[in-house]
Amino acid sequence: MSMLSTTLASLTPFSWNPIDDLQTIFQYAFMRNAFAAGTVVAIVAGIVGYFVVLRNLSFAGHSLSHSGFAGATAAVVIGASPVSGLLVFTIGSALIMGTLGKRLHGRDVIVGVVLAWTLGLGIFFLSLYSGYANQAYSILFGQILGISQNDVQVTFFTSAATLLAIVLVYRPLLFASLDEEIAESRGIPTRIISIIFLVIVALAVSAATQVVGVLLIFSLLVTPAAIAERLSTHPPTVILLSVLLAILFTWAGLLIAFYFPYPVSFFITSFAFLAYIIVRVLPVTQEGTIALIKWKRNVSHKNIKKQAIVGNS
Amino acid sequence: MIKNAQHLQKEQPICSDDEQASVSLVAIIAAHEVAVRLGKCTIWSGGTFTIGSGEFVTIVGPNGAGKSTLLRLLLGLLFPSEGYIQVFGQAPRRGNSLIGYVPQRRALDPDLMVQARDFVAMGIDGHKWGIPLPFVSKEHHRILVQEVLDAVGATAYADRAIGRLSGGEQQRLLLAQALLGQPRLLLLDEPLASLDLRNQNAIAQLVAQVAKERNIAVLLVSHDVNPLLPFTERVLYVAQGQIAIGKPDEIITTEQLTQMYDAPVEVMRDSRGRVLVFGLESALPAIIPNG
Numbered sequence: 097m098s099m100l101s102t103t104l105a106s107l108t109p110f111s112w113n114p115i116d117d118l119q120t121i122f123q124y125a126f127m128r129n130a131f132a133a134g135t136v137v138a139i140v141a142g143i144v145g146y147f148v149v150l151r152n153l154s155f156a157g158h159s160l161s162h163s164g165f166a167g168a169t170a171a172v173v174i175g176a177s178p179v180s181g182l183l184v185f186t187i188g189s190a191l192i193m194g195t196l197g198k199r200l201h202g203r204d205v206i207v208g209v210v211l212a213w214t215l216g217l218g219i220f221f222l223s224l225y226s227g228y229a230n231q232a233y234s235i236l237f238g239q240i241l242g243i244s245q246n247d248v249q250v251t252f253f254t255s256a257a258t259l260l261a262i263v264l265v266y267r268p269l270l271f272a273s274l275d276e277e278i279a280e281s282r283g284i285p286t287r288i289i290s291i292i293f294l295v296i297v298a299l300a301v302s303a304a305t306q307v308v309g310v311l312l313i314f315s316l317l318v319t320p321a322a323i324a325e326r327l328s329t330h331p332p333t334v335i336l337l338s339v340l341l342a343i344l345f346t347w348a349g350l351l352i353a354f355y356f357p358y359p360v361s362f363f364i365t366s367f368a369f370l371a372y373i374i375v376r377v378l379p380v381t382q383e384g385t386i387a388l389i390k391w392k393r394n395v396s397h398k399n400i401k402k403q404a405i406v407g408n409s
Numbered sequence: 410m411i412k413n414a415q416h417l418q419k420e421q422p423i424c425s426d427d428e429q430a431s432v433s434l435v436a437i438i439a440a441h442e443v444a445v446r447l448g449k450c451t452i453w454s455g456g457t458f459t460i461g462s463g464e465f466v467t468i469v470g471p472n473g474a475g476k477s478t479l480l481r482l483l484l485g486l487l488f489p490s491e492g493y494i495q496v497f498g499q500a501p502r503r504g505n506s507l508i509g510y511v512p513q514r515r516a517l518d519p520d521l522m523v524q525a526r527d528f529v530a531m532g533i534d535g536h537k538w539g540i541p542l543p544f545v546s547k548e549h550h551r552i553l554v555q556e557v558l559d560a561v562g563a564t565a566y567a568d569r570a571i572g573r574l575s576g577g578e579q580q581r582l583l584l585a586q587a588l589l590g591q592p593r594l595l596l597l598d599e600p601l602a603s604l605d606l607r608n609q610n611a612i613a614q615l616v617a618q619v620a621k622e623r624n625i626a627v628l629l630v631s632h633d634v635n636p637l638l639p640f641t642e643r644v645l646y647v648a649q650g651q652i653a654i655g656k657p658d659e660i661i662t663t664e665q666l667t668q669m670y671d672a673p674v675e676v677m678r679d680s681r682g683r684v685l686v687f688g689l690e691s692a693l694p695a696i697i698p699n700g
Binding site: 150152263264265266267268270271274275277278279280281282283284325326329330331382383384385 | 503505508586587
């Protein structure tokens with residue numbers, strides 16, 4: 097991976113003409129693949145991440161990514177594609193957590209139990225596999241510049257399935273995330289929703305591992321949503337912002353990594369962290385959002401008032 | 410007893426249709442010899458009572474007596490082990506839109522950074538699958554939400570994050586959300602808990618007023634009956650494995666309450682006829698350490 101980056105940097109010097117630069121970048125198939133997969137993953141992670149943050153499931157998301165590590169190494173050992181192992185193990189772990197965890201709001205003992213076991217499995221499979229440490233390295237820290245055409249297709253398919261699932265359960269999922277008891281009383285099968293959502297997280301984690309790797313999954317799955325949550329309190333707006341931020345971090349990381357001999361995931365995680373620090377430092381209004389940004393949600397209110405005033409005069 | 414219960418349930422369809430209809434007109438809840446069991450433990454049994462349309466009923470009883478269990482029964486989240494119960498002339502079922510429910514809670518997650526308005530709006534279509542169709546009935550929904558926000562007096566803070574609001578403000582929003590489904594019955598599980606005196610009175614008055622305006626029956630669980638006495642038409646008490654219902658005068662007496670809580674409770678009436686209950690809130694924990 098580092099070798100790849102070094103050769104990249106020597107390929108083309110940075111010019112101050114952005115159009116030239118983009119043309120240079122996109123003439124390479126691996127960069128086109130990286131942008132395609134990165135963008136799709138950012139969209140999925142941004143959306144799923146909002147619910148992960150809302151449901152306090154970041155620990156579960158983190159654990160699922162570690163199950164993914166075990167799965168990917170297992171797949172490599174038997175000579176299969178790492179993505180297939182990722183999918184099988186993350187979905188399997190999601191089902192175990194969802195079935196055994198009574199209520200997944202804050203109940204993280206079962207998550208930890210699964211995490212420890214799958215990490216043990218990961219080490220076991222790694223010991224069986226005496227080949228390139230490179231493969232394990234790319235699972236842990238991402239391999240987006242080395243992503244193959246086939247992996248891009250798998251990522252597309254996984255992401256499409258994840259998005260479809262989110263669209264289907266959107267309203268009951270949001271309701272159950274806000275208040276499980278009221279949602280249950282309104283006839284929402286909260287338990288099933290909870291399990292479905294963990295499987296959705298598993299799919300998103302499998303997709304995101306391609307870009308940032310197992311250890312850095314938070315930077316796409318949690319950080320953009322956590323930042324967006326401080327910019328707006330209106331769920332659809334937060335989701336949109338979360339997606340935009342995830343795309344922004346990914347693109348910025350890819351662009352900069354093209355010119356510097358350092359890993360893409362380092363840049364993506366650094367941008368995410370920096371942005372998070374900035375929104376945490378900025379003052380927050382009474383509405384619970386950053387003071388500098390004012391979303392005009394009550395525009396229609398004001399219009400009504402204006403009309404009333406005009407009408408009276 | 411179980412045989413007896415099955416017998417009763419079989420009997421039920423035999424009673425003529427118009428008889429059932431007349432029952433559902435008068436009573437929105439009818440329970441007959443209901444027993445509830447959680448695991449092997451019978452929570453209460455012999456529950457026979459009816460609740461009329463628009464009636465304000467306060468549910469009292471010691472901790473763990475099965476007050477919340479009664480609400481869950483009405484919501485169709487658990488089933489009677491004996492006897493039968495009907496809500497709006499039918500067996501209780503999950504997701505009955507005629508029932509508005511506010512569960513027992515201390516406070517919402519302070520990190521819940523979701524606008525109060527959006528939280529309330531889940532009461533309209535939060536239980537439906539899929540995403541809301543874009544641009545369809547958005548304005549209509551906005552008006553519906555504004556209407557309930559006005560009804561509970563929560564408009565001033567409707568644009569704030571719900572986790573940042575006070576307990577009293579959150580209770581108003583939960584009530585608003587429950588009202589959005591146009592319920593005929595409100596089940597409120599300890600809405601006055603962890604509120605200060607002023608807010609207890611305000612919420613009690615608000616619930617009574619909204620229920621009266623909309624002809625909604627209210628079943629409200631509370632440990633402290635004082636703020637509710639002006640509005641309570643009947644008291645349903647759940648204690649020592651039994652359920653009984655009666656006028657506040659009959660139930661809220663020194664003898665009844667002392668027996669029910671198994672702890673000294675004193676009921677006094679002042680010169681203006683107001684009833685004051687002592688011991689339920691303050692004295693009880695001091696006397697019974699495990700209470």
